[in-house]
Amino acid sequence: MPCKQVVFGLLGTRLDRGHSGDRWNSWRPTVALCQHEDLLIDRLELLYEPKLKALAELTAKDIASVSPETDVRLHEVGFRDPWDLEEVYGRLHEFVGAYQFKPDGEDYLINITTGSHVQQICLFLLAESRRLPGKLLQASPPKRNKPGIGTYRVIDLDLSRYDQLAARFALEQQQGVSFLKSGIETRNAGFNKLIEQIERVAIHSAAPLLITGPTGAGKSQLARRIFELKLTRRHLSDRFVEVNCATLRGDQAMSALFGHVKGAFTGATGAREGLIRAADGGMLFLDEIGELGPDEQAMLLRAIEEKRFLPVGADQEAQSDFQLIAGTNRDLSQEVADGRFREDLLARINLWTFRLPGLAERREDIEPNLDYELQKFAASTGGVVRINKEARARFLRFAEAPSALWKANFRDLNAAVTRMATLAAGGRIGVDLVDEESSRLAAQWRVPAAADSIEATLAGLVDAAQVDRFDQAGLAEAVCVCRQSKSLSEAGRRLFAVSRQAKANPNDTDRVRKLLARHGLSWTDVSGG
Structure with a gap:
């Protein structure tokens, strides 16, 4: 059209x-x-x-x-x-x-x-x-x-060649970038560049955005900040509809998304608007879009392309003009190859695709996010909570170490700060609380620290008697990370989170493959599939 x-x-x-x-x-x-x-x-x-x-x-x-x-x-x-x-x-x-x-x-x-x-x-x-x-x-x-x-x-x-005008435009962009980062002075160069790109796209385009990344990386929060930024520029109405597609199951999924008319099925005693129609004029955030079934995917594709869809049991089409942000922790290209996701739907939503890195991939950002979480806790409780200098240094040593897995990413950090702040006597977090929380997180992540844990990890994979103890520890860590990752590339990003920053073209997948191959292992051997 x-x-x-x-x-x-x-x-x-x-x-x-x-x-x-x-x-x-x-x-x-x-x-x-x-x-x-x-x-x-x-x-x-x-x-x-x-x-x-x-x-x-x-x-x-x-x-x-x-x-x-x-x-x-x-x-x-x-x-x-x-x-x-x-x-x-x-x-x-x-x-x-x-x-x-x-x-x-x-x-x-x-x-x-x-x-x-x-x-x-x-x-x-x-x-x-x-x-x-x-x-x-x-x-x-x-x-x-x-x-x-x-x-x-x-x-x-x-x-743009006029310096003062260019400076004014640059300041406006900086303000938008800071807004998307919730005012956090992040230090990771790759993440900062990513947010700058998202800011430009958010202001200049109404096309769908696809945000990928591990659970807890901040996809939902970023989607809402994008909505609020566009709202301040009057690009859309004040409707923000967030849907976790993982919670939509069976026959109720179609009704929840697209609505239904009265009597459409047993129990439909009244009409239902549906979440997509509720987002008309605003923004629809479909988190975990990879969880949608094939029927929902087909209907969604038409709703995106034509702004029209047919509610369950209806004879007349409904309309909804919305901007879509989709979120997922899955590799949708692999889902397409496996026949679980529509190729045409992926082609429609991945014009702008941005991958949010996990917390372990941007350890230099842990400190500013620690301060942000403390401020957020204080704002929600009405009290002031501080962490003393020695406790801060000890927590950062633990948090920034390669052994800290941060499996749930910012959810882990938020929970850790919440626990320490709640237990802080007089509103001050001390060394004792930091040590207690560090032990809790380490146990939660099941970090292999003892020789018997290393041997248990490598059992059935290699003959430990033929491998130096130093190499056993490194291999055991690699095996653990591979078992916790969905792909070789994800495992590589986590294993080489520090060294990869110095490489212009980090080939994480190849590094993991070679590391395993030195011990006669493959991805299938260590991932269980």
């Missing part, structure tokens, strides 16, 4: 009046734009000053006569002084900020033919910063003032 063509413009004080008594013999740029056969304008958003209300209404009437398919929408915008840069930019910025853009279904042009030069400059600035996501449109009169509609051209303007 072709995109609608939408034009933004300011009503010209002089040009749009015409120069002669017969307005139809004068070139009026706003009316003339709607007369070009090769420029079909579906909607014209026409801004005018209060004193020009009568002219605005007459212009809309004239456009209706020459281009009845064009929907003219008038917007009164007051300028005390149309040559005051600060005032004009503020008014236009306010208008654009409140406008509901739909870039996936509409193309935007910005008419810079009319208005004061200051107003035109402000339109340039809004277009360059993507606050007004469109291209510039310049109309020209007929040659030698002859009758006619004149010409037009679509142009781009690159203002």
Whole structure:
């Protein structure tokens, strides 16, 4: 379905009046734009000053006569002084900020033919910063003032070379990135680059996003922050619907997602709207999308592509225009290969795919996240909780060590801080609490620390008598991590979380494969499958 063509413009004080008594013999740029056969304008958003209300209404009437398919929408915008840069930019910025853009279904042009030069400059600035996501449109009169509609051209303007303007745009992006990170000053370069990319995509695209990563890596929190960021930019309504697909089972899954009509099945005593319809105009977050069954996947694909679907038992289709964020801890490409996930659905949702690393892959971020969790606990309880210098150092030594697995990622860290903060006498976490929590986590992760644990891990895999004790410890750790991982690449990221940061192209899979091969082992031998 072709995109609608939408034009933004300011009503010209002089040009749009015409120069002669017969307005139809004068070139009026706003009316003339709607007369070009090769420029079909579906909607014209026409801004005018209060004193020009009568002219605005007459212009809309004239456009209706020459281009009845064009929907003219008038917007009164007051300028005390149309040559005051600060005032004009503020008014236009306010208008654009409140406008509901739909870039996936509409193309935007910005008419810079009319208005004061200051107003035109402000339109340039809004277009360059993507606050007004469109291209510039310049109309020209007929040659030698002859009758006619004149010409037009679509142009781009690159203002990024101006340092002050570029700095302002960079500051706005930094604020968006910080917002997505909940204000946490993260240190991991790879993670910071990832969030910067997500910020740019979130602002400039309404296409589906796919967020992958292990359980507890923060997919749900990031999805909500993306929604809140887009909400501040007025890109969607205030509807955020979150669904954990792992909780949808059997016949109830279709009803929960797509709704049903009264009497659709036994027990359907009333109609149900469904979660997808509830997300209309807003954002739908489908966490663990890989858990959906084949019927739900087929219906979801149509709902994404056509914005329509059929509720259970209904004869008429329902509509819902939503932005989708999908989350999963599965390898969906492998799920497709195994026949458990639709290839066409994956192709539709993976235009923008971002993998969130686990906590063990960004150990340098544990300290700022420790402070964040303490602040969050204090905010929720109304008290202040601190950790003394010695206790902080001891906790970080444990938390940042390669032996700390952080199997549940940030859920483990949140639980650890919550336990220590709750038990902290006088609101201060000391060494004793840190040691107790470290022992609890180590036991929870089942970290092999004794020789008998190493021997038990390697039993049936290698002849321990033929392997140095030093190599036994390293191999046992590798085996444990492989058993806890879904793939060779995931195991490699966890085993080489530190050294991989120094490599431009870390080949984690190959490193694990070679490590195992030195002892005559393969992924199948150590993973159980």
